[in-house]
Amino acid sequence: FSWTAIIPTASNWEDGNKDWLLEEYATFNDFGFNQIDIVDISALPREIWEKRLADVDIIAVEGGNDFYLRYWFKKSGFEEKLKNDYLKTKVYLGISAGSCVVTPLIEHPYNELYGEELSKDGIEIIKEGLNLVDFLVLPHFNSEYFTDLTEANIKKIATTLPIKTFALDDQSALKVVDGKVEIVSEGKYLKINEWLYSSTSHKKRYWGNIKSFF
DSSP states (O other): OOOEEEEOGGGGGOOSOOHHHHHHHHHHHHTTOOSEEEOOTTTSOHHHHHHHHTTOSEEEEOOSOHHHHHHHHHHHSHHHHIIIIIHHHSEEEEETHHHHTTSSBSSSGGGGGTTOOOOOTTSOOOOBOOOSSSSEEEOSTTOTTOTTOOHHHHHHHHTTOOSOEEEEOTTEEEEEETTEEEEEESSOEEEESGGGOOTTTOOOOOOSEEEEEO
16 A cells, blocks of 8 residues: 555544554554554644645544544644545545544434533534535444444434434445445445435535545
């Protein structure tokens, strides 16, 4: 693979053991990503992170807190740069929160299944995602760490939220290229509210080459 930059910003808000983050870093090497930079957009001035990201081919945005990541996307200027430049010239690889932020909403009833908090001291709560795709993503489906994220609970909430949604376990991913969505999976996943989007009525709202992995 060519140069990859990992953005770990979403994990900054998460306390406790960070072994999951270290394991994900190791996974990049396991899959042959051997030229890697780590770029925290909350810790570096814009001119520095822009320089570091200028020549990379893949921007991998790590997991953590959706709201904290969304805040720093806006505050740092990364959101603007992503929409106007990076999605046209690079591959966006979102991991967990990194995928959730590109959807229309990050505040929705499914949050109760994760225990994601809205009230954060010192940050602006932005409830809308980047709206780069027209569906929601629910990572970690059936995970032992999110025991409420079950098929029954997801389907119950789906009856009150008419938006297309993908629930994916940690062996599943979405690949989105020029508006075409492909599920890549060796595990289990759910497709919720598909009936809302027929092939004739679907509105294309994708930017460049967005790939999301969990």
